[in-house]
Amino acid sequence: xxxxxxxxxxxxxxxxxxxxxxxxxxxxxxxxxxxxxxxxxxxxxxxxxxxxxxxxxxxxxxxxxxxxxxxxxxxxxxxxxxxxxxxxxxxxxxxxxxxxxxxxxxxxxxxxxxxxxxx
Amino acid sequence: xxxxxxxxxxxxxxxxxxxxxxxxxxxxxxxxxxxxxxxxxxxxxxxxxxxxxxxxxxxxxxxxxxxxxxxxxxxxxxxxxxxxxxxxxxxxxxxxxxxxxxxxxxxxxxxxxxxxxxxxxxxxxxxxxxxxxxxxxxxxxxxxxxxxxxxxxxxxxxxxxxxxxxxxxxxxxxxxxxxxxxxxxxxxxxxxxxxxxxxxxxxxxxxxxxxxxxxxxxxxxxxxxxxxxxxxxxxxxxxxxxxxxxxxxxxxxxxxxxxxxxxxxxxxxxxxxxxxxxxxxxxxxxxxxxxxxxxxxxxxxxxxxxxxxxxxxxxxxxxxxxxxxxxxxxxxxxxxxxxxxxxxxxxxx
Numbered sequence: 001x002x003x004x005x006x007x008x009x010x011x012x013x014x015x016x017x018x019x020x021x022x023x024x025x026x027x028x029x030x031x032x033x034x035x036x037x038x039x040x041x042x043x044x045x046x047x048x049x050x051x052x053x054x055x056x057x058x059x060x061x062x063x064x065x066x067x068x069x070x071x072x073x074x075x076x077x078x079x080x081x082x083x084x085x086x087x088x089x090x091x092x093x094x095x096x097x098x099x100x101x102x103x104x105x106x107x108x109x110x111x112x113x114x115x116x117x118x119x
Numbered sequence: 120x121x122x123x124x125x126x127x128x129x130x131x132x133x134x135x136x137x138x139x140x141x142x143x144x145x146x147x148x149x150x151x152x153x154x155x156x157x158x159x160x161x162x163x164x165x166x167x168x169x170x171x172x173x174x175x176x177x178x179x180x181x182x183x184x185x186x187x188x189x190x191x192x193x194x195x196x197x198x199x200x201x202x203x204x205x206x207x208x209x210x211x212x213x214x215x216x217x218x219x220x221x222x223x224x225x226x227x228x229x230x231x232x233x234x235x236x237x238x239x240x241x242x243x244x245x246x247x248x249x250x251x252x253x254x255x256x257x258x259x260x261x262x263x264x265x266x267x268x269x270x271x272x273x274x275x276x277x278x279x280x281x282x283x284x285x286x287x288x289x290x291x292x293x294x295x296x297x298x299x300x301x302x303x304x305x306x307x308x309x310x311x312x313x314x315x316x317x318x319x320x321x322x323x324x325x326x327x328x329x330x331x332x333x334x335x336x337x338x339x340x341x342x343x344x345x346x347x348x349x350x351x352x353x354x355x356x357x358x359x360x361x362x363x364x365x366x367x368x369x370x371x372x373x374x375x376x377x378x379x380x381x382x383x384x385x386x387x388x389x390x391x392x393x394x395x396x397x398x399x400x401x402x403x404x405x406x407x408x409x410x411x412x413x414x415x416x417x418x419x420x421x422x423x424x425x426x427x428x429x430x431x432x433x434x435x436x437x438x439x440x441x442x443x444x445x446x447x448x449x450x451x452x453x454x455x456x457x458x459x460x461x462x463x464x465x466x467x468x
Contacts, residue, residue, distance in 0.1 A: 036150045036157070093339070097157045097322075104150065104157045114351065115146075115161060115331055118360045118396065119323035119341035119367075 032108040033071050033089075035064070044108070047071060057101030064105065071105055073098060093117065146331070149174035153181035154298055156322030160305070163316035163331055173312045177305045177319075184301050187215055190238050190292040191247040199282060200238060200290040203275075208283045216280060218300050221403050222293055223272045228427045229411035234383040236270050238290030244388075246368060246379045247292075256372055262386035271383075299361065299406025302326045306402075324409075326359040326402045340451075343394040343435055350433075350453045352398070359402040363409040364394035382414045391416035391436055397424075398431035398447070405429075417442055421464050430468055 036042045037055055045053065045066070052074065053064040060077030070090050073083040076098050083098035092109025094117065147162040147170040158181060162170050187195050195212055202209030211219060222235035241247055243257040243265065265288060274286035293300075298321045305319045306326055316329030318336060327336040335353035342349040343364050352360065365388070369378035382389040395413045399405040408429045415423040417436045421444070424432050431447040442462045443451070 034148070034150075036152075039151060042150065095157075095159075099152070099155060099157070102152050106148075106150070106159075113337065114339035114348070115336045116159070116318050116320045116325050116327070117323065117339045117341055117348070118325060118362050119343075119364065 031092075033066075034106045034108050036104040036106070038102045047107075055103050057098070057103050059101045062098055062101050062103050071107070072096070073105070076101060147171075147174075149178075151178045151181070153178065154185050154301065154321060156298070158322075159318075159320040161318040161320070162309070162314055163329065165314055169312065169314075173309060173314065177308055180304055180308065181301055184297070184304070187212060188218065188293050188297050190290075190294060191242065196291055196293070203282065203284045203289045203291075204287050206284065206287055208281055210280050211282060213280055216277075218293060218296070219277065219282075219291075221300060222291075222296055222407075223275070223277075225296065225404065225407035225411075225427070226272045229407065229423055230426065231271055231383060232414045232423060233295055233407040233411040234271065235293055235295060236272060236275065236289045236291055237265075237381070237383050238292035239270075239288055240265050240381055240383070240386060241292050241294075241379070242290075244377070244379070244381060245370075256377070266384075266386045295410045296403050296406045298322070298324055299359070299402035299404070302359070302402040324359075324361040324402070324406065326357070326405075327354040328357045330355045340396055340433075344439075348454050350451045352451050357400055358398050359400065359405040360396065360398050361402065361405040361409040362394055362396040363413040365392070366394075380410060380413050389414040389416060391418075393435045393437055393439075395420070395435075396433045397429055398450070399429055417462075421467070425467055432467070 032044050032046055034042045034044055035055060037057060047066055047069045050067045053066065055062045055064060062073060063075045065072050065074040070088040072088045073086065073096060076083050078098055078100035080100065083096055086096035089096055089105060089107050091113060092107050093112030093114045095104060095106040097104035145164045147165055147167065149160045151158050160174050160177060190196060195215065199209040199211055226233050226235055243261055245255065268286060268288035270286050270288040274284050274289055276283045302319045302321055306328060309317050318325055318327045327338065330336055335355040338352050338354060338360055339348040340350045340362065343366055363380055365376060365378040365380065367379065369376050378388045380389050381387065392413045395409050397405045397409045397412065399408065404427065408424065408427050411423055411427065412420045412432060412434060417434060420432060420434050420442065431450060432444050433447050433451065434442040436442065440460045440462050442464060444464045444467045446467065448463060
């Protein structure tokens with residue numbers, strides 16, 4: 001074993017605790033959003049790059065904003081605006097829905113922190 | 120010797136790094152809209168064709184139940200309500216009878232705080248509409264008149280599928296337990312299909328069975344006033360988690376919030392509670408209890424929970440104090456320090 005091998009092994013050993021904590025116990029930012037539009041087959045979009053998505057529902061067009069790996073309802077034709085007030089979604093497992101316009105956003109990741117959210 | 124040790128160290132290192140790779144989680148997710156909300160079904164380690172087939176069956180069940188039980192759109196329940204308001208005998212589909220009997224049972228256990236026959240009061244407040252009422256309070260005289268008539272399940276006689284009432288103000292609104300009942304039927308459907316690890320989540324109220332592989336299901340409870348999670352619980356086995364909150368459906372007049380959880384004793388929204396979270400082994404009981412305990416408020420929730428057989432309760436009042444029983448406290452994990460505002464009750468059982 002050369003000295004370079006020993007340094008490489010030492011670095012790998014030092015990195016292991018960080019990798020365990022990060023990959024097994026960390027809050028994982030979402031990588032994808034699942035968009036459900038009525039009873040259509042859900043579509044998936046990435047959270048990069050920043051952009052605006054326009055989704056047509058029965059009431060009109062909901063505008064979805066993707067920014068810095070987050071997503072939110074930027075505007076909606078519904079009267080209640082509950083979806084807009086839900087704010088930004090960041091972590092896997094979070095979701096927001098516009099029930100009147102029948103559009104929902106669910107963030108998807110490899111290992112979400114929660115399997116379901118109660119409210 | 121040194122060579123052997125080096126090879127062993129390398130092997131352990133490789134195994135360690137392989138262990139860092141998180142397992143892929145074989146959870147099938149399905150979503151659809153029903154009961155005016157988003158239904159999310161999560162199934163652990165179920166083959167795709169079976170998962171899709173059973174989820175479509177559940178969706179059809181939800182649609183059929185929604186159509187049969189709708190309180191204000193034309194259908195069997197609206198027809199029954201018309202008959203009862205005319206003091207004529209009405210009838211109900213035999214498939215709806217178990218739900219009605221559950222509604223009566225839970226109303227009795229809650230001392231009438233969960234009242235499934237005050238549909239006319241809910242309509243007065245404008246909550247019998249998909250859109251929220253905008254800035255208009257109901258006529259106070261109309262509310263007083265309704266309260267004077269005091270419709271309750273004691274006014275109703277059920278004989279098979281024939282239903283009669285002596286109180287013309289009776290109108291069924293099963294919104295307080297319909298989701299819970301439908302979730303229970305969905306869990307029955309999953310078990311019949313041989314699926315024993317699942318979550319059925321109807322707009323944030325859910326029942327979880329089994330677990331997520333080698334670990335429990337992890338459920339986050341959203342903070343009632345802030346973005347983010349207030350607390351979390353783990354479920355291994357079979358539990359329903361239901362929350363009633365003043366943030367779900369409401370409107371504001373002159374800066375005051377009027378929400379959809381109406382106190383049958385006053386005719387006005389129950390104003391001392393922000394949210395109630397209940398855990399119980401069946402969803403229909405958890406659903407009715409969350410409503411009843413919200414109305415009971417910080418002074419009465421404990422006695423109503425005891426009479427309804429509820430073991431786990433967390434109530435947040437409008438001052439931000441968290442009222443909790445010891446069993447719930449031992450089960451829940453708060454995200455941040457909330458002990459300063461924690462009020463621990465006597466044990467429920």
